[in-house]
Amino acid sequence: MKQTSLDSTSAWRLRLAQTMDGRAVQRLVTGLILINAAILGLLTSPPIVSQWGWLLVPLDAIILACFFAELSLRFAARGIALLRDPWALFDCIVVAIALIPASGPFAVLRALRVLRVLRLVSINPSMRKVVQALLASLPGMGNIIMLMSLIFYVAAVMATQLFGERFPEWFGSLTASLYSLFQMMTLDSWSSGTVRPIMEVYPLAWLFFIPYVLIATFMMLNLFIAVIVNAMQSAHEPSPEEQAAAAREQAILDELRALRSEVAELRRQQP
Structure with missing residues (x-):
């Protein structure tokens, strides 16, 4: 029973990890990052803040909550091992900066909130x-x-x-x-x-x-x-490891082709 419970937990975490790495979630997060970047830029304009601050500030908080939820789900899927990935660690630091209070000795660091835009780099393989x-x-x-x-x-x-x-x-x-x-x-x-x-x-x-x-x-x-x-x-x-793996795969394919040709030849020789 215990083994069955562990297997079901591992399967659930595997499915969650596959979902979080899926294209739909990646596109959703990318869209939220772009919207958040636009909001952070608008918040630097006092006239816009005075007129639309009632809408922009809550939207910024909602998007930040979505980022925390995303990272929480990633931790649920992979556990503390997620921090071994430098890009995931970067995401955690960038999102955690938003927890800095608006007043106090570290208030100046809130200007680093815009670093959330750099999550586009971590979420885009080409970047x-x-x-x-x-x-x-x-x-x-x-x-x-x-x-x-x-x-x-x-x-x-x-x-x-x-x-x-x-x-x-x-x-x-x-x-x-x-x-x-x-x-x-x-x-x-x-x-x-x-x-x-x-x-x-x-x-x-x-x-x-x-x-x-x-x-x-x-x-x-x-x-x-x-x-x-x-x-x-x-x-x-390709890295030397990838080249070596490709060479091994090609060698295995060549051996399989040779075996198939030998088997076909033996079948033809049978009366």
């Missing part, structure tokens, strides 16, 4: 692959970041020594030079806003700034892009 590819690219970016930091530091020291006396607002200190060079790396008015005024005082300043822009912007940023693209391609390729 999850993109995020996983970005995380996988972080180790490859380490050496690039170190090299770029060296370039920034060397260029900032040189710019401070060369142009700091006449242009202290841009290059008067090491930190000011670092910020100015970072702005130039983004190509934000680097020529008309910074370099041309400096060239009126130092006509040969282009000998410093043009190589810097070429190295920092066109070379280093392209290296970042190359690492990310490579990680994206690797994320869409």
